[in-house]
Amino acid sequence: xxxxxxxKEETLTEIINLQAITQLPKATEHFISDLHGEFExxxxxxxxxxxVVSVKVNDLFRKEMSxxxxxxxxxxxYYPEELIxxxxxxxxxxxxxxxxxxxxxxxxxxxxxxxxVRKALPKQFAYILEELLYQYDEDDNKEMYYESIxxxxxxxxxxxxxxVVLTDLIKRFVVDHLHVLGDIYDRGPHPDLIMDRLMEFPxxxxxxxxxxxxxxxxxxxxxxxxANVLRISLRYGHVDLxxxxxxxxxxxxxxxxxxxxxxxPEFEPRGDMVEVLSEGEKLDISKMQQAMTIMQFKLEEKxxxxxxxxxxxxxxxxxxxxxxxxxxxxxxxxxxxxxxxFQLVDPDNPEQLTFEEELVLLDLMHQFQSSERLKEHxxxxxxxxxxxxxxxxxxxxxxxxxxxxxxxxxxxSIEGESLGGRELMDYYQEHIFKAYVYPNIHDDLSSxxxxxxxxGDASNLFGKDTMKTFERYFIEDKSTHKxxxxxxxxxxxxxxxxxxLLQEFGLEETGYIINGHTPIKALEGENxxxxxxxxxxxxxxxxxxxxxxxxxxxxxxxxxxxxxxxVAHEPFTSREESIEHYRDILPSKYVVKKxxxxxxxxxxxxGYDIQLEIDSLKASK
Numbered sequence: 001x002x003x004x005x006x007x008k009e010e011t012l013t014e015i016i017n018l019q020a021i022t023q024l025p026k027a028t029e030h031f032i033s034d035l036h037g038e039f040e041x042x043x044x045x046x047x048x049x050x051x052v053v054s055v056k057v058n059d060l061f062r063k064e065m066s067x068x069x070x071x072x073x074x075x076x077x078y079y080p081e082e083l084i085x086x087x088x089x090x091x092x093x094x095x096x097x098x099x100x101x102x103x104x105x106x107x108x109x110x111x112x113x114x115x116x117v118r119k120a121l122p123k124q125f126a127y128i129l130e131e132l133l134y135q136y137d138e139d140d141n142k143e144m145y146y147e148s149i150x151x152x153x154x155x156x157x158x159x160x161x162x163x164v165v166l167t168d169l170i171k172r173f174v175v176d177h178l179h180v181l182g183d184i185y186d187r188g189p190h191p192d193l194i195m196d197r198l199m200e201f202p203x204x205x206x207x208x209x210x211x212x213x214x215x216x217x218x219x220x221x222x223x224x225x226x227a228n229v230l231r232i233s234l235r236y237g238h239v240d241l242x243x244x245x246x247x248x249x250x251x252x253x254x255x256x257x258x259x260x261x262x263x264x265p266e267f268e269p270r271g272d273m274v275e276v277l278s279e280g281e282k283l284d285i286s287k288m289q290q291a292m293t294i295m296q297f298k299l300e301e302k303x304x305x306x307x308x309x310x311x312x313x314x315x316x317x318x319x320x321x322x323x324x325x326x327x328x329x330x331x332x333x334x335x336x337x338x339x340x341x342f343q344l345v346d347p348d349n350p351e352q353l354t355f356e357e358e359l360v361l362l363d364l365m366h367q368f369q370s371s372e373r374l375k376e377h378x379x380x381x382x383x384x385x386x387x388x389x390x391x392x393x394x395x396x397x398x399x400x401x402x403x404x405x406x407x408x409x410x411x412x413s414i415e416g417e418s419l420g421g422r423e424l425m426d427y428y429q430e431h432i433f434k435a436y437v438y439p440n441i442h443d444d445l446s447s448x449x450x451x452x453x454x455x456g457d458a459s460n461l462f463g464k465d466t467m468k469t470f471e472r473y474f475i476e477d478k479s480t481h482k483x484x485x486x487x488x489x490x491x492x493x494x495x496x497x498x499x500x501l502l503q504e505f506g507l508e509e510t511g512y513i514i515n516g517h518t519p520i521k522a523l524e525g526e527n528x529x530x531x532x533x534x535x536x537x538x539x540x541x542x543x544x545x546x547x548x549x550x551x552x553x554x555x556x557x558x559x560x561x562x563x564x565x566x567v568a569h570e571p572f573t574s575r576e577e578s579i580e581h582y583r584d585i586l587p588s589k590y591v592v593k594k595x596x597x598x599x600x601x602x603x604x605x606x607g608y609d610i611q612l613e614i615d616s617l618k619a620s621k
Contacts, residue, residue, distance in 0.1 A: 011617050018614050022602035025111045027176030028052065029391075031557035033398070033516030034539045035180070036211070037188025037238075041572035043197065047078040050556040050567045052174045054584055060107050061100070071582050073100060079579050080167040085160045094159050098150045101166040102132045108173035109133060111561075120172055120202070125165055128153075172202065179391070181516035181538065182209025182398030182461075184381075186232050189273065191215075192245040195377040206385040209398040209517065210454055210461035213432075216385075217450035218368050219378040220435040221442045223361055224303050224451040226368055227296035234289040237273030239281070246371045250288065252363045256356055257287035264290065266339040266473065290341040293473060295361060300455075301351035303448050309414045310452055317470050318342075318350035328475070335475045369439055382436045387425045387460060392559075392604045393511035395502060400463040400488040400517070401425070407491055407500070412458040415445075421504050425460050428453060463488065463517065489518065498534035512536060512564075512592070514557060528555050528566055533592055536566065555590075561599045565589035 006014065030049060035042045048054065054074045061070055076083045076097070089097070109117045114134065121129045128149055153162050178201050185191040198204065208216070211232075217225025230253075233242055242248045267286040269277060277285070297318055304312045320329045325342040328335055346352050353361070368374060388397040401421060402410035409420030419427050428449060435446035453459045455467040464483040471480040491497040492515070502511050512534050519539045520528045528537045538555045555566045567589060577583065601607045 006617075006620075011620065015614055015617050018610050018617075021113060022600060022607050022610055024113070024601045025561040026599035026601060026604055027111055028174060028558065028560040029177050029179060030175040031179040031181065031396075031514055031538055031559070033181035034183040034209070034519075034554065035188075035191070035194055036183055036186060037191040037194065037241075038572070039188070039190035039193040039197075040575050042194050044078075044572055044575065044578060045556060045569070046197065047171065048074070048584060049171060049175045050558055050569075051584070052558060052560075053077055053171065056108055056170075056174055057104065060104060071584065074584065075579060075582055077101075077104070077167045077170050079575075080164045082579055084163045084167070091154065094154050095147075095150055097163065098153065098159065098166075101163055101170070105129075105166050105169050105173065106133050108170050111176075112173065117173075120169060122165055125162060128162075129165075129169075176203060178204040179389070179396055179514070180204060180206045181396060181514065182207050183211045183516065184209070185215050186211040187236055187271070189236075189238050189241060190245075192241060192373065192377065195380065199376075199380055204384065205389050205391070205396075206381065207389055207396050207398045207516070208381065208385040208387055208432075208461070210459075212381060212385065213450055213453045213461055215374075216378055216381055216432065216436065217447065217454070219371075219374055219439065220432075220447060220450060221365070221369070221439040222435065222447040222450050223365060223442060224296065224299040224448075225454065226361075226365060227292055227299050228451075228454060230364065231289060231292040231296050234285050234292060235267075235269065236271045237269030237277055237282075237285055239285065246368075246374045248364070248367045248371060248374075253288050253291060253360050254284055256360050257284070257291040260344060260356075261287040261290040261341055263287070264339050264341060267293075267341075291357075291360070293469075294341060294344060295353065295357055297470060298345075298351045298353055298357070299361075300451070303451055305351065306443065307445075307448050307452075309412070310448075310456055312456065315466065316351070318345050321345065321347070321350070323347050330471075330480060332480060335477055335480065337474050338476050339474055365442075378436070382432065387429050387432075388422075388505065390505060390507060393507055395505050395507055395511060395513045397425075397460065397513075398516045399459070399461040400486055400492075400515075401501060401504075402458050402460055402463070402486050403488045403491055405487045407487075407497055409504075410458050410486070412456075420458075424458065428460070457486070461517075492535045493530050495531040495534050498531040502534075514538060519554065529590060529592055536592060538566065557592075562595055563591055564593040565591045 030052070032042075032045065032050075054070075057070050057074045057077070061073070065073065072083075084097070117133065118126070118130060132146065132149060153159050178198075180198065184194050184198075184206075198206075206212075214222075214225040214228045214232075218229045230242070233239070239250065243250060263283050263286050265286075267289045268274075268282050269285045269289075274282075301316045301318060304310060304316055314331065317328065317330075321337070321342060322328070325340050325345065326337055328337055344354055344357065388395065390396075402424075404410055409424070411418045411420035412424055413419075414427075431446040431449040435444070435450050438444070438446070441447065453461045455462055457465045463486045465486070466483055468481050468483050475481075492513075498513055499509050501513060502509060513536065515535060515537050516539050518537065520526050520537055529535075530537065536557060538557045555568055557564070557566055570583075572578070573583070601610070
């Protein structure tokens with residue numbers, strides 16, 4: 001079809017429209033990290049938008065509603081299913097609620113163009129909502145008109161569904177864009193529900209975490225990644241996630257484990273699932289976890305053997321076991337084995353899988369790659385997920401940029417090149433795509449790199465020198481369990497190092513770095529704001545396993561037109577308890593940046609793109 005050219009008048013009108021958009025206030029960005037399968041806690045944060053909703057409610061209704069009324073109204077917005085739907089109200093009470101919800105929706109949408117708001121409106125109520133949200137009559141000339149709409153909504157039995165739509169719009173408008181800085185998966189029971197919820201967000205990006213990459217790797221054909229996924233899921237007792245969430249039948253694995261392994265307490269599931277599992281289920285999980293642990297170590301040794309460039313020969317530990325499997329020789333000395341389950345390890349060929357193990361793994365890989373829901377989730381992760389992201393002058397990533405002690409970037413020598421810093425992360429990203437596109441090739445470099453991202457010392461997702469899974473399972477001496485952090489984690493406290501990082505990724509010194517992965521130890525006085533405000537650490541801390549150490553449930557970050565601030569979260573108990581006691585996320589803030597002038601769309605990446613379009617239109621007229 002021939003290209004449609006704009007008339008001069010149309011071009012000038014579009015320029016006026018675009019220039020006006022650049023003068024709107026910058027939309028609010030919400031940053032969250034390390035969700036670790038804790039769906040209810042994640043859902044609570046998404047519903048209250050890290051306290052932004054309550055801030056807006058207070059701003060709008062401070063003079064006409066008491067503090068308790070504002071609190072109750074905020075929770076009606078968070079949880080309309082419980083606090084609006086099915087709750088008896090008088091006719092006048094419905095009128096008041098509708099009016100407040102409409103006013104709140106209108107207030108939350110004022111940052112956006114009418115076109116953008118219109119696109120967000122659900123079709124069944126679009127016309128009514130547009131009429132209600134755009135009140136131009138200062139003298140209340142349409143007061144009866146609006147009251148008539150409310151009356152009709154109530155009389156036609158639409159009041160509950162209409163109210164729920166309004167609460168959804170409020171939450172959508174108060175936060176324009178969501179940034180997820182990795183680790184959606186593992187430890188908690190429902191990463192699948194988190195993925196379902198993320199797929200509903202209208203605007204988001206994802207920075208892949210180390211626990212996400214093994215799920216991507218498992219679906220993309222890496223047997224070593226799949227073994228890690230299964231072992232971790234069994235360790236935390238998340239059989240339902242595998243069998244019901246992703247329709248992965250563990251029957252063959254269970255029969256195999258029953259045949260070759262005995263109960264060992266160390267391999268019983270841990271975490272919250274312990275309370276809901278029967279003794280028989282715990283026994284089954286203990287045996288299956290042993291089976292997957294041994295298969296994992298065998299598979300990893302195969303990767304290490306075929307990839308000398310990974311320089312991980314020191315992690316081929318099965319061959320260091322004594323012939324009777326009672327002792328192991330490490331660099332630190334000789335240690336006795338505890339919880340040993342090495343009966344299927346051949347001393348002469350320790351990484352060799354038995355025929356039955358191969359059958360189990362083939363069955364499991366087929367099921368991983370045949371799971372429609374897992375495919376849907378991995379498709380989404382690969383489409384929206386990157387190892388780093390540059391947004392509005394800021395740098396976002398999950399783990400680290402691996403460094404040497406002197407601050408130089410740690411390099412990996414591979415395929416004839418020595419790569420470090422941004423170049424290495426770009427190289428990893430290419431292989432994530434390759435592994436995903438060719439999932440039926442299992443032992444290729446791309447599949448192996450996905451596993452290396454999980455545990456390699458030059459991985460930007462792992463951030464340590466060695467993963468000591470073997471030692472934690474089988475050696476009592478805890479001195480052998482220590483994993484040394486990459487120097488990045490001490491260097492990131494220095495402003496100069498952070499400025500160099502921004503420069504490495506093509507960003508100005510005015511930006512800042514947003515980092516997840518490592519819980520902030522608030523009990524010990526650690527500050528999430530580092531390097532004079534250039535480094536912000538926002539590990540969400542939702543995983544309950546971390547909260548005894550941190551004392552809180554981590555931080556989220558809000559970046560709006562007025563300021564940038566961190567919000568500290570208390571450990572989440574339950575949805576029911578939060579609703580009953582109105583346990584809100586209080587807007588107690590760690591202010592990182594207070595803007596002297598309100599930021600506009602013109603100050604963002606969107607504004608930059610609009611300006612390019614304006615320049616192009618001016619050149620064409």
